[in-house]
Amino acid sequence: MSRLEIRDLIIDVPGRGDGRALGLILEPGQVWGVLGPNGAGKTTLLHTLAGLRPSRAGSVLLDGRPLDALGRREIARALGLVFQDRQDGFPATVRETALIGRHPWLSPWQMEGGEDLRLAEGALQRLDVAHLAERLVSTLSGGERQRLAIATVLTQAPRIWLADEPTNHLDLHHQTAVMALLAEQAGAGNAVMMCLHDLNLAARWCDQLLLLYPDGEACWGPRDAMLEPAALEALYGQRLATAEVEGAPVFVPVR
Numbered sequence: 001m002s003r004l005e006i007r008d009l010i011i012d013v014p015g016r017g018d019g020r021a022l023g024l025i026l027e028p029g030q031v032w033g034v035l036g037p038n039g040a041g042k043t044t045l046l047h048t049l050a051g052l053r054p055s056r057a058g059s060v061l062l063d064g065r066p067l068d069a070l071g072r073r074e075i076a077r078a079l080g081l082v083f084q085d086r087q088d089g090f091p092a093t094v095r096e097t098a099l100i101g102r103h104p105w106l107s108p109w110q111m112e113g114g115e116d117l118r119l120a121e122g123a124l125q126r127l128d129v130a131h132l133a134e135r136l137v138s139t140l141s142g143g144e145r146q147r148l149a150i151a152t153v154l155t156q157a158p159r160i161w162l163a164d165e166p167t168n169h170l171d172l173h174h175q176t177a178v179m180a181l182l183a184e185q186a187g188a189g190n191a192v193m194m195c196l197h198d199l200n201l202a203a204r205w206c207d208q209l210l211l212l213y214p215d216g217e218a219c220w221g222p223r224d225a226m227l228e229p230a231a232l233e234a235l236y237g238q239r240l241a242t243a244e245v246e247g248a249p250v251f252v253p254v255r
């Protein structure tokens with residue numbers, strides 16, 4: 001189990017003031033949702049938490065140790081990132097791509113072994129892309145690519161998941177399946193933080209929420225306290241109607 005501590009963190013959004021410093025701990029078993037309008041800094045935050053871009057101030061500690069004191073391999077063993085956008089670097093099949101998730105666990109020239117293949121195969125099956133294993137990634141649909149990206153992180157088997165809009169491109173069934181997978185990861189003692197544009201997925205699947213405003217202001221806390229319709233309307237600059245379905249609030253934009 002791992003925990004990620006965000007201490008007095010100011011993310012570096014170009015041209016924006018510092019806003020409110022973030023201070024929270026991503027604990028094992030928690031599912032955090034990050035909400036905010038386009039450009040609020042959600043992706044910047046996840047990339048900062050993964051050590052891929054520097055912060056303006058503050059620190060990120062992985063199990064008590066500052067991220068910038070750790071090597072990439074050590075970080076990648078603990079922390080997996082589902083990117084929002086991906087480019088095809090070189091032609092690779094679906095299976096080869098999933099196996100990239102094993103790289104942090106292999107020495108530089110070590111080939112993947114039976115256990116690595118088994119993990120990749122299981123992840124491809126779990127994300128419903130095993131039947132595409134021999135296909136080139138460049139031939140996949142948007143939703144298939146998204147499921148492969150998540151299967152690759154599942155193959156990596158991190159203790160902390162950072163997922164940038166993990167339901168992007170997914171149909172309703174696969175959205176639910178991916179949210180169930182992330183909840184299952186948390187249930188197994190891993191920690192999850194995901195950026196979401198769908199308030200209703202956040203209301204149903206996240207237990208903690210971080211609201212990021214375009215000016216750098218932020219607030220965070222337990223889901224029920226954060227799902228205040230007035231606060232959400234201010235966050236998005238959008239009027240909302242609220243209902244309750246199966247015990248969870250549902251938010252619908254009003255024309």
Ligand SMILES: Nc1ncnc2c1ncn2[C@@H]1O[C@H](COP(=O)(O)OP(=O)(O)OP(=O)(O)O)[C@@H](O)[C@H]1O
Pocket residue numbers: 013014036037038039040041042043044045
């Ligand atoms: N390298 C860069 N140079 C200049 N501006 C940048 C750079 N990277 C990000 N930004 C700006 O920082 C802001 C935050 O971007 P970020 O991608 O974190 O937003 P987001 O909340 O994830 O948005 P979205 O919901 O659209 O994905 C945006 O206004 C973006 O244009």
